[in-house]
Structures are given as C-alpha cells and as structure tokens.
Amino acid sequence: MNRLNSLSDVTLLMANRVYLMEGCKLLPNFSEALTKNFQSDVHLLNFCNQKAAASTINTWIEEKTKEKIKNLVNKNDLNVDTRLVLVNAIYFKARWREVFNKEATKTDPFYLNDADSVNVQMMHIKKKFYYKGMKELEAQIKSWKCHTPMET
Structure with missing residues (x-):
C-alpha cells in the first residue's frame, strides 16, 4: 500500500x-x-x-x-x-492502460445474492483478459493494469 x-x-x-x-x-x-x-x-x-x-x-x-x-x-x-x-x-x-468506452456503459443487474439484485451502471469492454477463479470466495479475479508501472 x-x-x-x-x-x-x-x-x-x-x-x-x-x-x-x-x-x-x-x-x-x-x-x-x-x-x-x-x-x-x-x-x-x-x-x-x-x-x-x-x-x-x-x-x-x-x-x-x-x-x-x-x-x-x-x-x-x-x-x-x-x-x-x-x-x-x-x-x-489510477490511469488504466485499457480505457473503457463511455458509450458502452449501460444499466445491468448487480446481484447482491442469489435472489436479490439492483440495477447499476456497468462498464463494458470486449477483450481477452487473464483471470483466476477462487472457489473459497466464489469469485473470479481479473488482472487490470494501471498506466503507471508498479514492478518491484
């Protein structure tokens, strides 16, 4: 941090x-x-x-x-x-290396749980990304690079 x-x-x-x-x-x-x-x-x-x-x-x-x-x-x-x-x-x-097109933003459901959702503005982009599934969190994690290099 x-x-x-x-x-x-x-x-x-x-x-x-x-x-x-x-x-x-x-x-x-x-x-x-x-x-x-x-x-x-x-x-x-x-x-x-x-x-x-x-x-x-x-x-x-x-x-x-x-x-x-x-x-x-x-x-x-x-x-x-x-x-x-x-x-x-x-x-x-941060400034992202890949920028979302504002015109591709649309309202979609965000699921709070299996039964409930709320409509929110979501950004969309079509591209291949690296991601990892984490069963223990029931989640998928996606890599998204910032414009500023953060290598050690």
Whole structure:
C-alpha cells in the first residue's frame, strides 16, 4: 500500500471502522487486533435509532470513498438486536492502460445474492483478459493494469 501511495498518479485510500452498539464492550484483545491489524477504530452508535445510525454510517462511507459509494446501509438493515457493524471502504484511482468506452456503459443487474439484485451502471469492454477463479470466495479475479508501472 505504501508503494502505491508513493506514486504521483495513484490514489489508494482504505478505511475500516467498527460500529458498536452504545453500552456494549469489546474484549481488549479484539479491540487491539482491530487497531493493529486492520487500522480500524471503534465508533459507538445507537442502532435503536435506525435512521440516524444508517445516516452516520453512510456519511462516513461517502466521505471515505470520495462520494463514490452512497447509501450502502439501509435503515432496515439495522434493528434493536444489532450489536456490531463492520465497514470496509476502499477508494482506488489510477490511469488504466485499457480505457473503457463511455458509450458502452449501460444499466445491468448487480446481484447482491442469489435472489436479490439492483440495477447499476456497468462498464463494458470486449477483450481477452487473464483471470483466476477462487472457489473459497466464489469469485473470479481479473488482472487490470494501471498506466503507471508498479514492478518491484
């Protein structure tokens, strides 16, 4: 991460936060691990006020992603039984070697799970790419090179 941040035309911002229900406590070892391993802070929040709690979380995410991610948490995602919410926000900006054609952007479904999807703007490009399937994540990872060489 330090190497990426040292490049003048690359921006990588990572932010981690744990929202903990007011009145609850974390074990000291867990709290220390959050700080040491994930650079995460703990923010106390009253999840009983679902609207205010969702707004607090969404405002923080929006700030940390330079307003690219908005309204990630819905008030209905939180309730009186919610004790902890873990948030990880990543903002990455660089010049890509391969550029998407803006005219090829169209609305497509983004699948949240097997049953639910939301329509979002998606970029499209036809090209052969290297990728790797990861069964343990049920994901495919694609290689996409930045304009700035990052070889060691």
